[in-house]
Amino acid sequence: MTAADASGTAGSANADADRARRAVAAVWRIESARIVATLARFTGDVGQAEDLAQEALVEALRQWPAEGVPHNPGAWLTTVAKRRAIDGWRRRERLDERYAAMARDLEQQGAEASDTFWDPETIDDDVLRLVFVSCHPVLSREAQIALTLRIVGGLTSEEIARAFLVPTATIQQRIVRAKKTLAAANVPFAVPEPAEYGERLASVLHVIYLIFNEGYLPASGGEWVRADVSAEALRLARVVAGLMPREPEAQSLVALMEFTAARFRARTAGDGSAIPLDQQDRSRWDRAQIARGQAALARADRVGRGRAAYGLQAAIAGCHAVAPTAGDTDWAQIVVLYEALGRIAPSPVVELNRAVAVAMATGPASALRLVDELVAAGRLAGYPALPAVRGELLARLGRSDEARAELETAARLTGNEREREALLAKVAKLSG
Template structure:
C-alpha cells in the first residue's frame, strides 16, 4: 500500500507487483544456492537456512512492490534472512556473545553497505560446502539428490519429480526428511576431510550433472537453455576435480560438461527457437571449451583406471565435438560407446540414446524396434523423449500419421514451453503420404 500527500492510501499497481515478482524469480534462479549456502554457514542448519530464505522472499515481494527492487537484490535477501535469524535467537533467549557480535556487524552494515555484501571467494566455498552437506552419507541417495537439486540447483519439487518420474509428494517428503536428518545428525557445514571424499564423490557428481542438465535442457519453463545454471554446475565440478585430482570420474564429468557447454551459443535461434544438433552452426561452438574438455578427458584417461559412466558419456560428446559437420560424425563409434555405457550404467534413457545412434548409423527401422521394446517395458512411461524419438523414426519411415501422433503426445508430456513449440511445429510440418 502507498499513501499520497493527502493521506489517502492506494494499492500498489499490478505493474509494480509483476516487476517485483519477475525480479525475485530471476534473483532466486541465479543466486539461490549462494544465499542458502551463506545462511547455512550462518545458522549451521540447512533446513533453517532455506526457511529463512523463503521468509525473506515473502518480505521482498511486499517491499519491492512498494519501494522498488534494490541494487543488489541477492545481498538484500541474505541480509533480511540473517536479521530474521537473529530476531529468532533473541526471542528464544539464545543470543550468546557470538550471535551478539554477528548482530552488531550486520546492523552496522546498513542498507547501503549491503551493496558490497558478497565476497565471491567465500560464496564459492560456501556453495561447495553446501553440496557436500547435502550429499552427506547419513542421507539416502534419493534424499541426497532431491535435497541438492532443491537447495543448490534451485529446482522446484515439481521439476525434480518430473526429472525422476516420481510423484511430487514423494520428492517433498524426501526433502523434508533430509533436512530433519541433517539437523538430528548435527552435520557440520564443511567440506569433508580428504579421506572421506570417496564416500560422497558419487552423489556429488550425480547431482552436479543433474543441475548442469537443468541448465542445458530445463524440464519446465519458457527457456530452452539456462547457461547460468550450467555454468555454476561446471564451476563446482572443476572445484571437485581439483579437490580429488586422482579421481578419473571427476575429470570425466568436467570434460562432459565442457563439451556440452561449448554448444550453448549455437543451440538457440534469435527468437528463442531451439536448433537441433545436426542443424547447428558449428562455427559458433566454443573451440577453447572443446579443447578444455579434451584435456580433462585425457587427464582422466592418464589415471589409468579405464572409463566409467562419465568417461564414456564424455567420449560420446567428444565424437560430436570434433566432427567438422554433422555428416562427419562417427556414429558407428557412438553406438559402440553407448553399448559400453549400457553395461556400465544401465538405464532406459541410455538405451533410448543408443537407439538414436543406431538410427543414424544403420537406419530408422532397426532403431524403431529398439524403441518399441523400450515402450513395451514401460520403463519410460510418461517420458516425452521416448515419444519424440519414436515420432522422428516413424517420420523417417514415411509413417507420417503415426509420427504426428507421437510428436503431439511428446509435446503434451513436456513441461518446457520451447520444447513443446518445437515438437508441435514438427508435427504440423508432416504431410500425409499419398495412398
Template sequence: MDASEHGETTPSAPEDGSAERAVAAVWRIESARIVGTLTRTVGDFSLAEDLAQEALVDALRQWPEEGVPRNPGAWLTAVAKRKAIDGWRRAERLDARVAALAHDLEQEQAAAPELLWDPDALDDDVLRLIFIACHPVLSKEAQVALTLRVVGGLSSEEIARAFLVPTATVQQRIVRAKKTLSAANAPFEIPPREERAERIGAVLGVLYLIFNEAHAASSGPDWMRPELSDEAIRLSRVLAALMPREPEVHGLLALMELTAARFGARVDRNGDPVLLADQDRGRWDRGRISRGRASLATADGLGRGRGAYCLQAAIAECHAVASSVDDTDWDRIVLLYEALGRIAPSPVVELNRAAAVAMATGPASALRIIDQLSASGVLRGYHLLPATRGELLRRLGREEEARSEFAVAASLAGNDRERSLLERKASGAAS
C-alpha cells in the same frame, strides 16, 4: 526489516511483474550462496533454508513497492541474518555468539554496497552445502533432491520432472532429508579425505542433474537455463581442484564443457530449439571444446579407465570434433553407448543408443530398440520416447504414425519451447 537497511534500491518502484521476476531470478542464481552463507553463520542447515525462504517472502512483498536493491543477494542474506537474530532474541538465546553476529551485520550494513556480496568468496560455502546435502545418512534420492533444491534453486516440480516421479514425492524427500540432517547433527564442512569417496558419487550425480536441467529445461518458457550450467561447471571446477585424482570428476567437467560448447547454436533468435543437425557449428564455443577435451585427457591420464561420465564425455567429444552430422563417427558413438549401458545401465542410455543406431545403421534397427523400451513401460510419461519414435517413423515414411507420436510427446513435454516444436511436428509444419 526495511529494504533501505541494506544497499541502495532503484529510484522508483519497478513495473508490474518485474520485481517478482527479479526475485525469481535472484533466487535461482544466488540461492546456493545465500543458504550456504546462512548455514555457516547459524550452524543449522534446515534453519538456514527456512530463513532464506522467509527473506524471499519479504522480497516479494517489498521489492514491488520499494524497488529492487542494487545487491539483491546481499539484501536477502542480511534480511535472513536479521531474522535469525530476532528469533534468538525471542527465544532468549542472545549469547555472545548472537551478539557477535549482530555486530558483524551492523558492520556489513555500514559498508559500501559493492563490498557486501562477493560470489567468489563463497565457493567453499556452496561446496560445503553440496557435501552436507549429500551426507551418507540420506538416501541417494534424498541427496539429489535436496541439493537440486538448495544448490540448484530448482522447484519441486522441476525436480519431479528430472526424476520422473510425482511432485509430492520430491517434497516428502526434501522435508525428510532436512529432518534427518538435523537429527544427525551433520556438520557444515567439506568431509575429510577418507570420507569423500563415499559421497563423491552423489555429488557428481547432483551436478550432472543440475547441468541437465540447464541443457534442456524441464519446464518454463525457455528451452535452456544457462545460469544453471555456469553454476554446475563452476562447482565442477572447484571439485576438480579439490579432488584432482578422481577421473570421474574430470570426466564430468569434460562432459559439461563439451556440451555447453553447443549452447550458443541450440536456440534461434526467438529462443526456439535448433536441433543438432541444423546447428551452425561455427557458433560452437571452441574454447569450451578445448577445455573439455583437456579435462577428458586429464581423466584418461590418471590411468584408471573410463567411468560413466568419462564415456559420456567421449560421446560429446565425437560430436564436438565432427564438421557435420554426416561426418560424425556414429559407429564409435554406438560402441561408447554400449559400454555406458554395461557400466551404468538405464533406459535413457538405451534410448540415446537407439538414436545413435539410427544414424549408424538406419531407422529400422533403431525402431526395434525403441519398441522394446516402449513395451517395457520403464519410460512411460517420458516425452523423448515418443518424440524419438516419431523421428524414426518419419524417416521410414510412416508419416501418420509419426505425427501421432509427436502429438503424444507434445502432451508430455513440460517445456513450452519444446512442446511448441513437437506440436509443429505433429501438424506436419516442422521437419
C-alpha cells in the same frame, strides 16, 4: 478519484507486483545456491537456511512492488534472512555472545548492503560446502539428490519430480526428511576431510551432473538453455576435480560438461527458439572449451583405470565436438560407446539414446524396434523424450499419422515451452 483513475492505479499496482515477482524469480534462479550457502554458514543448519531464504522471498514479494527492486537483490534477501534468524534467536532467549556480535555487525551494514557484500572466495567455498553437506552419507541417495537439486540447483519440487518421474509429494517428503536428518545428526557445514571425499564422490558428481542438465534443457519454463545454471555446475565440477585429481570420473565429468557447454551459443536462435544439433552453426561452438574438454578427458585416461560412466558419456560428447559437420559424426563409434555405457550403467535413458545413435548409423527401422521394446517395458512412461524419439523415427519411415500422434504426446508431456514449440513445429510440418 474517478473510476478511470482507480482502474489506472490498480493496473499500475498489478504491473509493479508482476515485475517484482519476475525479479524475485530471476534472483532466486541465479543466486539461490549462494544465498542458502551463506545462510547455512551463518546458522549452521542447512534446513533452517533454506526456510529463512524462502521467508525472505515472501518479504521481497511484499516490499518490492511498493519500494522497488533493490540495487543488490541477492544481498537484500540475505540480509533480511539473517535478521529473521537473529530475531528467532532473540525470541528463544538463546542469543549468546557469538550471536550478539553477528547481530551488531549486521546492523552496522545498514538496510542496503554495499556492492562489496559478496565475497567471491567465500561464495565459492560456501556453495561447495553446501554440496558436500547435501550429499552427506547420513542421507539416502534419493534424499541427497532431491535436497541438492532443491537448495543448490534452485529447482522447485515440481521440477525435480518431473526429472525423476515421481509424484511431487514424494520429492517434498524426501526434502523434509533430509533436512530433519541433517539437523538430528548435527552435520557440520563444512567440506569433509580429504579422507572422506571418496565416500561422497559418486553422489556429489551425480547431483552436479543433474544440475548441469537442468541448465542444458530446463524441465520447465520458457528457456531452451539456462547457461547460468550449467555454468555454476561446471564451476563446481572443476573445483571437485581439483580436490580429487586422481579420480577419473571427476575429470571425466568436467570433460563431458566442457564438450556440451561448448555448443550452448549455437543451440538457440535470436528469438530463443531451439536449433537442433544437426542444424547448428558449428563455427559458433567454443573451440577453447572443446580443447579443455579434451584435456580433462586425457587427464582421466592417464589415471589408467579405464573409462566409467562419465568417461564414456564424455567420449560420446567428444565425438560430436570434433566432427566438422553433422554428416561427419562418427555414429558407429557412438553406438559402440553407448553399448559400453549400457553395460556399465544400464538405464532405459541410455537405451533410448543408443536407439537414436543406431538410427543415425544404420537407419530408423532397427532403432524403432529398440524404442518399441522400451515402450513395451513401460520404464519410461511419462518421459517426453520417448514419444519424441519414436515420432522422429516414424516420420523417417514415412508413417506420418503415427508420427504426429507421438510428437503431440511428447509436446503434452514436456514442461519446457521451447521444447513444446519445437515438437509442435514438427507436427505442423508433417501435416503440411
